[in-house]
Amino acid sequence: MRVARLLAFAALLAALLSTGASPAAAHNVSAGADLRIAQTIAGTELTVVVKGTTRVPGPLRIGIIAYQPVTGLPVALEVRSAEDGRTVTGEAVAAADPRYAELRVERTGPHVLTLRAGGESAVVPFRVLVERGSGAELLIYGGFFVAGVLLVGGLLTGALARPGPAMAVAAGAAAGVTVAAMAIVFEPMVPPGPPDGAAPPVTALAGGGRPYVQERVATEPARPVAGEEFTLRVDLVDGSTGRPVDDLTAHHEALAHLVVTSEDGSYFRHVHPLRTGPGRLEVRLRADRPGRYLAHAELEREDSGGQLLAASFDVHRSGAQSAADDGTGSDANAGKSDSTGSDMGGGAGTGGAVPVVTPAVPVAGRPATIEMDATGPVRPWLGMAGHLIVRDRDGAFLGHVHEMGSPGSRRLRFTFSFPAEGSYLAWVQYALADRIVTVPFTVEVSAPENAR
Numbered sequence: 058m059r060v061a062r063l064l065a066f067a068a069l070l071a072a073l074l075s076t077g078a079s080p081a082a083a084h085n086v087s088a089g090a091d092l093r094i095a096q097t098i099a100g101t102e103l104t105v106v107v108k109g110t111t112r113v114p115g116p117l118r119i120g121i122i123a124y125q126p127v128t129g130l131p132v133a134l135e136v137r138s139a140e141d142g143r144t145v146t147g148e149a150v151a152a153a154d155p156r157y158a159e160l161r162v163e164r165t166g167p168h169v170l171t172l173r174a175g176g177e178s179a180v181v182p183f184r185v186l187v188e189r190g191s192g193a194e195l196l197i198y199g200g201f202f203v204a205g206v207l208l209v210g211g212l213l214t215g216a217l218a219r220p221g222p223a224m225a226v227a228a229g230a231a232a233g234v235t236v237a238a239m240a241i242v243f244e245p246m247v248p249p250g251p252p253d254g255a256a257p258p259v260t261a262l263a264g265g266g267r268p269y270v271q272e273r274v275a276t277e278p279a280r281p282v283a284g285e286e287f288t289l290r291v292d293l294v295d296g297s298t299g300r301p302v303d304d305l306t307a308h309h310e311a312l313a314h315l316v317v318t319s320e321d322g323s324y325f326r327h328v329h330p331l332r333t334g335p336g337r338l339e340v341r342l343r344a345d346r347p348g349r350y351l352a353h354a355e356l357e358r359e360d361s362g363g364q365l366l367a368a369s370f371d372v373h374r375s376g377a378q379s380a381a382d383d384g385t386g387s388d389a390n391a392g393k394s395d396s397t398g399s400d401m402g403g404g405a406g407t408g409g410a411v412p413v414v415t416p417a418v419p420v421a422g423r424p425a426t427i428e429m430d431a432t433g434p435v436r437p438w439l440g441m442a443g444h445l446i447v448r449d450r451d452g453a454f455l456g457h458v459h460e461m462g463s464p465g466s467r468r469l470r471f472t473f474s475f476p477a478e479g480s481y482l483a484w485v486q487y488a489l490a491d492r493i494v495t496v497p498f499t500v501e502v503s504a505p506e507n508a509r
């Protein structure tokens with residue numbers, strides 16, 4: 058009789074254990090998520106992927122996805138713990154479908170990833186997070202543990218034929234199983250604790266969020282020359298403290314999206330500057346024509362909204378160009394489209410496909426659709442199948458929307474509401490297996506009162 062009851066408990070226990078989920082693997086929400094950061098390094102557009110970790114000490118898997126050009130660029134990796142300084146190194150080769158390097162990390166918490174390629178380097182702070190068990194898991198395991206201990210005890214006392222204590226022990230075991238079962242039922246309602254290695258919670262700031270960033274844009278050399286490489290440097294400063302802003306969150310898989318265009322729009326680059334130090338972003342560029350260039354940066358501070366920063370800089374005439382242009386007027390920007398548009402994120406290989414805008418002359422403030430077919434199967438870039446970037450003629454406005462469609466499909470469809478009447482420069486971008494395709498076009502927008 059008593060043995061039968063104990064066997065029933067054992068059966069219940071086994072049933073609960075087999076059906077009651079394995080809690081550790083059940084919720085890998087933040088700690089299990091990959092970190093993806095786009096970077097423009099050594100003339101290559103790539104995305105660094107740090108795979109989510111499930112345990113430390115253990116391997117941290119890092120891969121480099123190449124988007125343009127896809128050439129097998131070797132990227133040296135270094136991961137350093139910000140807490141104990143322990144450093145591990147490795148190498149990943151940038152490829153369309155990369156092999157992941159494994160770097161062994163010993164602990165959770167803040168780390169710094171340094172990438173080096175082609176004489177450039179980026180320093181990306183990140184956190185190694187490992188999901189911690191929730192309080193409910195303690196109850197589940199604790200309940201089963203108590204039940205297990207009492208069951209063993211119950212069997213022993215039962216064997217010694219002392220009915221009173223055996224009954225008490227059996228009741229205790231039942232209570233243990235009940236607690237565990239309750240915990241399983243209610244566990245989804247219990248918020249899990251922060252993952253191991255998480256940053257301490259930020260106390261809410263008065264006024265809701267951190268101040269917007271102020272930027273200083275400079276070039277190195279200070280007077281960039283047409284046809285020669287230069288570095289565009291963006292220093293981000295907190296307007297209230299004057300200190301470098303070093304709390305950018307990855308937003309659409311990048312710390313910052315930088316769009317550099319010539320005034321006439323014939324030059325277009327969408328790049329992802331390297332973080333080279335606290336609050337400092339840098340990217341190497343080359344412009345073949347002198348003139349004024351606009352730099353628009355999209356970024357997002359932690360605990361703050363996204364924001365768009367705008368600046369401009371001048372590219373100067375080289376000595377050779379000055380001689381060639383002598384006496385022929387100053388407008389070197391006039392005329393045909395820019396052949397330099399193809400070396401990165403450029404218009405190479407669009408296959409003649411042109412976006413179709415509906416209505417053909419959109420009305421300011423009303424949604425228009427922009428559709429086109431990619432020239433091959435699209436692979437996601439920056440988390441999206443396609444990107445539409447729109448600029449007005451003077452560069453005061455820059456808009457950016459995404460195609461949310463299914464990866465692998467060729468049809469790209471965007472919805473965009475132009476803010477005011479006028480003439481706009483626009484670019485559709487998407488990634489094929491071996492390159493990023495950029496399709497420039499222009500849109501004329503009418504005022505609402507002109508619309509029928």
Ligand SMILES: [Cu+2]
Pocket residue numbers: 311313314315327328329439
């Ligand atoms: Cu971007």
